[in-house]
Amino acid sequence: xxxxxxxxxxxxxxxxxxxxxxxxxxxxxxxxxxxxxxxxxxxxxxxxxxxxxxxxxxxxxxxxxxxxxxxxxxxxxxxxxxxxxxxxxxxxxxxxxxxxxxxxxxxxxxxxxxxxxxxxxxxxxxxxxxxxxxxxxxxxxxxxxxxxxxxxxxxxxxxxxxxxxxxxxxxxxxxxxxxxxxxxxxxxxxxxxxxxxxxxxxxxxxxxxxxxxxxxxxxxxxxxxxxxxxxxxxxxxxxxxxxxxxxxxxxxxxxxxxxxxxxxxxxxxxxxxxxxxxxxxxxxxxxxxxxxxxxxxxxxxxxxxxxxxxxxxxxxx
Numbered sequence: 001x002x003x004x005x006x007x008x009x010x011x012x013x014x015x016x017x018x019x020x021x022x023x024x025x026x027x028x029x030x031x032x033x034x035x036x037x038x039x040x041x042x043x044x045x046x047x048x049x050x051x052x053x054x055x056x057x058x059x060x061x062x063x064x065x066x067x068x069x070x071x072x073x074x075x076x077x078x079x080x081x082x083x084x085x086x087x088x089x090x091x092x093x094x095x096x097x098x099x100x101x102x103x104x105x106x107x108x109x110x111x112x113x114x115x116x117x118x119x120x121x122x123x124x125x126x127x128x129x130x131x132x133x134x135x136x137x138x139x140x141x142x143x144x145x146x147x148x149x150x151x152x153x154x155x156x157x158x159x160x161x162x163x164x165x166x167x168x169x170x171x172x173x174x175x176x177x178x179x180x181x182x183x184x185x186x187x188x189x190x191x192x193x194x195x196x197x198x199x200x201x202x203x204x205x206x207x208x209x210x211x212x213x214x215x216x217x218x219x220x221x222x223x224x225x226x227x228x229x230x231x232x233x234x235x236x237x238x239x240x241x242x243x244x245x246x247x248x249x250x251x252x253x254x255x256x257x258x259x260x261x262x263x264x265x266x267x268x269x270x271x272x273x274x275x276x277x278x279x280x281x282x283x284x285x286x287x288x289x290x291x292x293x294x295x296x297x298x299x300x301x302x303x304x305x306x307x308x309x310x311x312x313x314x315x316x317x
Contacts, residue, residue, distance in 0.1 A: 013064040013142035014271045015168065017131060017159050018051020019123045019150035020069040020084075020094065021102030022076045023300045025260070029110040047083030048104050048300040049123070050148040050175060053261050056301045057268020057290065058146070059087035061310070063275055066090040066142070068134040072122040076101035083301055093134045097125040102150075104300075112256040112295060118150060118176070126151050128158050139166035146271040148173045157186055164189045169274060173267045177202040188225025192280065194267055196232045214239040215246050230284050232266060232291070234259070240284055247281050252292040252313065261300040266291040269310065289313045 025044045032038040047056070055067040067089050071077040073096055080101060084091050102121040108114045145163035147170075149156060156172075163170050171192045174182070177199035187193075195217075197208040204220040206213055208231065218229035218241025228242040237251035269290040273283030289310050297303035 012275045013066065013138065014058045014144045014146060014275050015066050015068070015134065015138050015142045015163075016051055016055040016058060016146045016268075016271075017068040017134065017151075018054070018148045019049035019102055019120070020047075020052040020067070020071055020080045021049035021104050021118070021121070021123065022046070022079055023048030023104045023106055023260070025106040025108060025299065027108045027258075027298065031107060031109050031115065044299050044302075045079070046299050046302055047080055048261075049080075049102055050150050050173065050264055052080060052084060053264035053301050053304065054146055054148070054173070054268040054271070055084060055089045056087040057265045057304045058272045059089045059268075060304055060306050061269045061272035061290070062307045063272035064090075064141070065272075066093065066134065066138050068093040068126070068130055070095045070097050070122040070125045070130070072097060072099045072101040074100050076103070087301075093130065093137075095125075095130060097122050099125070106260055106300075108258050108260065108298070112258050114258065114260050116260075120150065123151055126155060128155065131155070131159050131162060135162055135166050139163075139168060142168060142275075144169045144171060144271045144275045146171045146173070146267060148175055148267075149178065150176065153178060153182065157183055160186055160189050171267065171271055171274070173263065174199050174203060175263060184224060187221060191227040192230060192270070192274075193221050193226050193228070194230045194232060194263075194270065196234070196263060200231050208233075211236070211239055211248060215241055218246070228280055230270070230280075232263065232288075234262075238284060238288055240281055242280075249281070249285050249288055252289060254292045254296050256295045258298045258303065259295050261303050262291040262294045264300070265294040265304045268304070286310060286314065
């Protein structure tokens with residue numbers, strides 16, 4: 001059984017630091033070819049951004065969750081603010097800055113696969129002073145820090161180092177994975193890294209297309225000092241690798257409608273489960289169930305399930 005990542009005794013809060021945006025999503029039977037105009041089937045405009053989606057997931061999973069990020073002073077900012085509030089997320093450290101709120105342009109085809117172009121906008125204004133102020137206020141009541149890579153890489157390094165200094169368990173969702181990788185000094189400060197196959201391949205140079213190669217990628221992270229690696233493989237489940245061995249976690253068969261935010265549902269539920277004291281294998285299994293439910297629905301944050309739905313799915317196994 002894999003070891004449990006460290007946690008702050010007596011604290012069950014989750015602190016999410018990262019991107020917030022609006023998702024502009026078009027649904028069509030297939031992706032357009034270069035230069036082609038294609039008639040779509042439907043359209044949505046909802047809260048998005050990896051950080052915000054993961055905060056929503058943690059909130060729906062039942063954690064006291066606080067979000068740190070930036071929005072612009074445009075018409076999209078209220079959509080982000082209200083979407084987070086409705087999920088029970090503390091947004092006292094969601095800062096409004098001059099300019100445009102981040103936007104993700106998403107296209108989804110008939111098989112549920114997507115491609116995404118992200119325009120960071122206000123997310124580029126998130127800085128170390130915002131991070132430090134949030135940690136000063138919330139570190140004592142939180143046990144887990146969850147962050148991603150839609151904010152500047154230098155800031156990600158500061159977030160991770162500062163969280164570890166405050167004694168938090170650090171979960172890094174390395175998405176979108178930078179082709180050049182991360183500063184090697186960061187990996188020993190990460191307790192749990194959660195790449196999917198594509199991200200693991202980009203970061204490690206190992207083509208992840210099977211459980212065996214997922215295990216090799218997991219060991220790549222461990223060799224650089226990371227405590228635990230959870231390689232997610234969509235319909236093939238996930239592989240948990242740490243110094244005690246490897247655990248295969250099965251997927252749940254579902255009808256895929258839209259894969260947007262499945263990874264965010266996974267990350268938010270994983271953080272909440274660890275903050276609640278579950279061991280990593282149990283937490284990852286629960287997170288996998290949340291991700292499975294998310295792909296059966298359209299949209300990003302609207303697809304993230306409630307805790308009761310995840311519990312029901314686990315009970316039906």
